[in-house]
Amino acid sequence: MYKVDKKTGDYARASEELAEKLYLLKGQWFYKSDACEVCGVNGYKPYKDGTTPQQLRDAIGQVLYNWSHKEPLKLEQKDKKYWVIENEFRVVKPKVGQGSRYDLRWPYGIGDNSTFSFAESAVVFEGDVVGLGGEGNKGKTAFAIDLAVENCDIHNVTLVCSENVHRLDERLEEVDWKEIYTPDKSDWLFEIIEEKNEQTYLDIVRARKDNLVIIDWLDASKDTYLIGQFYRAASDRIDKGVVMIIQQKRSYKEFAVGGEAPRDYSGVFLLIQTMADKSSVLYVDKVKSYDHFNPERMMYRFEIENKGSRFNKIHEVETCHSCKGKGYTQSSGVSSKCSVCWGAGYIDVIGEL
Numbered sequence: 001m002y003k004v005d006k007k008t009g010d011y012a013r014a015s016e017e018l019a020e021k022l023y024l025l026k027g028q029w030f031y032k033s034d035a036c037e038v039c040g041v042n043g044y045k046p047y048k049d050g051t052t053p054q055q056l057r058d059a060i061g062q063v064l065y066n067w068s069h070k071e072p073l074k075l076e077q078k079d080k081k082y083w084v085i086e087n088e089f090r091v092v093k094p095k096v097g098q099g100s101r102y103d104l105r106w107p108y109g110i111g112d113n114s115t116f117s118f119a120e121s122a123v124v125f126e127g128d129v130v131g132l133g134g135e136g137n138k139g140k141t142a143f144a145i146d147l148a149v150e151n152c153d154i155h156n157v158t159l160v161c162s163e164n165v166h167r168l169d170e171r172l173e174e175v176d177w178k179e180i181y182t183p184d185k186s187d188w189l190f191e192i193i194e195e196k197n198e199q200t201y202l203d204i205v206r207a208r209k210d211n212l213v214i215i216d217w218l219d220a221s222k223d224t225y226l227i228g229q230f231y232r233a234a235s236d237r238i239d240k241g242v243v244m245i246i247q248q249k250r251s252y253k254e255f256a257v258g259g260e261a262p263r264d265y266s267g268v269f270l271l272i273q274t275m276a277d278k279s280s281v282l283y284v285d286k287v288k289s290y291d292h293f294n295p296e297r298m299m300y301r302f303e304i305e306n307k308g309s310r311f312n313k314i315h316e317v318e319t320c321h322s323c324k325g326k327g328y329t330q331s332s333g334v335s336s337k338c339s340v341c342w343g344a345g346y347i348d349v350i351g352e353l
């Protein structure tokens with residue numbers, strides 16, 4: 001929200017606010033209205049000091065004009081659109097291209113030691129962003145918690161929670177397969193930050209740039225470019241650590257619209273999908289680097305047990321070839337339950353890779 005301060009003029013305030021939010025507009029042509037939006041200037045209701053959003057929109061317009069016409073130029077202008085001129089480049093030093101591997105321990109099935117086999121081959125580097133998106137509640141928070149649990153003894157871990165801290169506490173009490181408390185039991189071996197403001201998430205990533213930072217969750221139902229810029233900003237801020245972004249969304253369609261940029265900026269991108277029989281599967285959407293086999297498009301059925309704290313019975317599945325995942329087949333206009341998968345939409349993968 002726009003900070004209202006009587007001492008400074010509209011122009012100074014607009015200029016300061018926009019400078020702070022400019023990174024959200026990088027890498028794309030944007031309009032004045034986009035600039036106003038990232039600064040939180042909307043509506044017409046006057047602020048407490050009598051300033052109106054319209055005055056501030058005008059001030060933002062002036063700032064945009066000056067930044068694109070006066071040296072040193074911050075913006076390029078084309079018709080009514082602006083482009084942020086990038087002046088910080090990542091200068092590559094020898095051997096940096098090889099990257100440093102990050103020993104990320106993935107969640108696994110606690111009851112039966114079953115695993116997500118993609119983890120054997122997927123390579124995560126320091127500075128990577130890992131994304132997990134999907135519908136519904138099943139699985140995403142369990143994934144976030146278990147990732148914190150599995151990594152807390154080998155990495156500094158920061159879990160950023162946007163809601164239900166009490167429920168989180170309850171879930172963590174279910175963790176009995178691993179020590180997650182300090183010796184005097186006064187604290188966890190990882191850090192938990194409660195934060196609802198999505199802009200602050202990026203400040204946390206900056207402040208914990210060498211940690212495994214797990215953000216649970218980012219609302220992905222908003223504008224596509226904001227989601228894309230969030231991923232980009234997170235990957236700019238993380239250094240020797242890794243950011244895991246759990247993306248909440250309301251429907252598959254919204255994901256499809258906002259989906260490309262998060263994929264592009266992620267080293268690994270996973271999706272939790274709902275199948276024809278309403279069960280959830282973890283789908284490996286993208287793995288940028290891998291060792292033994294390409295795990296992209298691999299898919300896993302799993303159970304979540306003990307108040308959403310642990311995975312179990314993880315096994316690889318594939319989309320049913322007969323019904324193409326629909327769960328039913330049609331013949332002469334009559335649809336009937338698929339006789340290969342019995343309506344599930346998927347079948348188990350048997351045997352070796």
Ligand SMILES: [Zn+2]
Pocket residue numbers: 320321322323324325326327328338339340341342343344345346
């Ligand atoms: Zn089928």
